[in-house]
Amino acid sequence: MDFKDEIKLFGDRVEKLKDQIQTEEATKNAFIMPFIKALGYDVFNPFEVMPEFVADIGIKKGEKVDYAIMKDGEPCILIECKHWGESLDPHNSQLFRYFHTTPAKFGLLSNGIIYRFYTDLVVPNKMDDKPFFEFNVTDIKDNQVEELKKFHKSYFDVGSIQNTASELKYMNELKVLINMEFQNPSDGFVRHFAKQIYNGVLTSRLMDQFSGLTKRSIQQYINDLITERLKSALKKENDEQKTVEAEPTNNQLDAKEVRIETTEAELEGFMIVKTIMRQKIKPNRIVYRDAQSYFAILLDDNNRKTICRLYLNGSKKYIGIFDEQKKEIKNEIASLDDIFNFTELLHKTITFYDGEKEKPFTRINDN
Numbered sequence: 458m459d460f461k462d463e464i465k466l467f468g469d470r471v472e473k474l475k476d477q478i479q480t481e482e483a484t485k486n487a488f489i490m491p492f493i494k495a496l497g498y499d500v501f502n503p504f505e506v507m508p509e510f511v512a513d514i515g516i517k518k519g520e521k522v523d524y525a526i527m528k529d530g531e532p533c534i535l536i537e538c539k540h541w542g543e544s545l546d547p548h549n550s551q552l553f554r555y556f557h558t559t560p561a562k563f564g565l566l567s568n569g570i571i572y573r574f575y576t577d578l579v580v581p582n583k584m585d586d587k588p589f590f591e592f593n594v595t596d597i598k599d600n601q602v603e604e605l606k607k608f609h610k611s612y613f614d615v616g617s618i619q620n621t622a623s624e625l626k627y628m629n630e631l632k633v634l635i636n637m638e639f640q641n642p643s644d645g646f647v648r649h650f651a652k653q654i655y656n657g658v659l660t661s662r663l664m665d666q667f668s669g670l671t672k673r674s675i676q677q678y679i680n681d682l683i684t685e686r687l688k689s690a691l692k693k694e695n696d697e698q699k700t701v702e703a704e705p706t707n708n709q710l711d712a713k714e715v716r717i718e719t720t721e722a723e724l725e726g727f728m729i730v731k732t733i734m735r736q737k738i739k740p741n742r743i744v745y746r747d748a749q750s751y752f753a754i755l756l757d758d759n760n761r762k763t764i765c766r767l768y769l770n771g772s773k774k775y776i777g778i779f780d781e782q783k784k785e786i787k788n789e790i791a792s793l794d795d796i797f798n799f800t801e802l803l804h805k806t807i808t809f810y811d812g813e814k815e816k817p818f819t820r821i822n823d824n
Contacts, residue, residue: 460609461602463495468594471541471570472739478569481540485523488569489538492594497610498526505610510535512555522551525561532561533615534608539568556584562615563608570595574608576622589626596739639679642671680797687728691721719745722793723752726767729796730754730803734764737807751777762810764803778802781809 471488478484490500498505510525510532525532537552539545545566552564552575564575564584573588592601604625607618638646644664651659651667659667727745734743744758752769756762766777766785776796777785790796 460495460606461599464594464597464602464605467491467495468597472595475541475570478541481538481543484540484569485538488541489524489536489567492567492569492572493524493526493536496526496605496608503527504530507532512551512558520551520555522555525559528613532559533613534563534565535559535561536565536567539566541569543568545571545573553584557582562619576619578623578626585626587626587630589622589629591629639672639675642668642675644668647671676797680794683732684725684729684794687725687732691724691728717747717749719747719752720769722769723747723767726752726769726793726796727754729793730765733797733800733803734807737804738811756807756810764806765799779806 470491474487478487493506494500500506505527507525507527508523509521510523512520512522512535522535523538524536526534526536535552535556537550545568550566552566556564556575556577562576566573566575566588571593572591574590575584575588577583577585578589579585590601590604592598592605597605604621606612607614607621637643647664647668648659650671651664655663655667657663723745731740731743734740738756742757743764744755746753746755746760750768752767753760754764754767756764763779763783763785765779768775768777768787774790774792775787776790776799777787778799779785788799790798
């Protein structure tokens with residue numbers, strides 16, 4: 458198993474176990490130690506991983522950090538752990554206070570789910586307020602795995618990591634700012650674009666108008682980018698499927714007999730819903746089942762947990778959303794891009810299903 462697969466598997470394990478973990482000590486044993494092990498270190502060898510590492514400061518003796526990863530007899534990474542349900546605040550941590558008392562150049566603050574890596578980019582030997590690298594292990598991205606790999610025992614090099622640390626830090630901060638501007642454009646952001654397309658005086662009324670237009674333009678641009686990527690991925694998938702389906706199987710023959718044909722539009726709609734749901738759940742939990750009159754998108758391949766239905770084969774197109782009573786409400790859509798307008802309702806459906814307790818269920822009438 459390569460490093461990427463190991464980390465992804467570890468993230469899945471954390472997601473499944475977290476609700477059973479009641480204490481900070483259990484968090485260390487179930488999450489932190491396996492994570493350190495995944496980085497290639499022997500957690501039972503104190504010459505590699507020192508638990509309860511002593512970091513004395515001034516007249517205070519015996520102060521300890523949860524773990525220190527050792528190299529050549531010196532700590533290189535200090536690790537402080539919290540219970541997985543706790544927030545991570547570096548100012549209230551021993552990590553922040555004792556960073557400068559050791560030769561370690563990196564600090565890791567984690568609750569077993571969120572991992573924040575710190576160094577001293579602003580003031581030498583003083584841990585920065587903000588992490589230069591952060592990720593959620595239950596939803597870690599491929600590019601984050603590549604950055605994490607630099608901390609693996611086989612690749613660990615202080616100079617190499619520090620060279621990219623500032624770049625990572627500023628990129629993370631820029632992404633936060635960009636997200637804020639996209640969600641609620643500031644006057645300066647709006648004015649920057651408005652002045653390039655409007656030659657008159659930008660009054661308060663015009664600024665309000667351009668603010669709304671800027672926000673809508675950004676959303677439409679992002680939706681267009683996503684749609685184009687989905688179309689490209691869908692085309693590739695269809696091309697590969699055509700190669701595999703050179704000869705029809707019994708299942709395909711059965712499908713022809715009942716005249717159910719999954720269209721490219723339905724698959725594109727499925728990919729859009731899957732993209733929306735990625736913000737809340739793992740994408741492998743989302744599947745589809747095609748029927749003669751509608752295209753159903755389900756949670757956990759369970760027809761009792763219908764996320765939505767798409768009706769795309771008639772003269773008018775609809776998306777069917779289900780409320781808490783599992784009653785379907787049809788909404789007309791002009792194009793597949795309009796599915797993005799139902800993001801909040803789709804998220805509510807997932808929240809309801811995931812929070813639902815075992816209880817008798819009345820089947821939804823398909824008619």
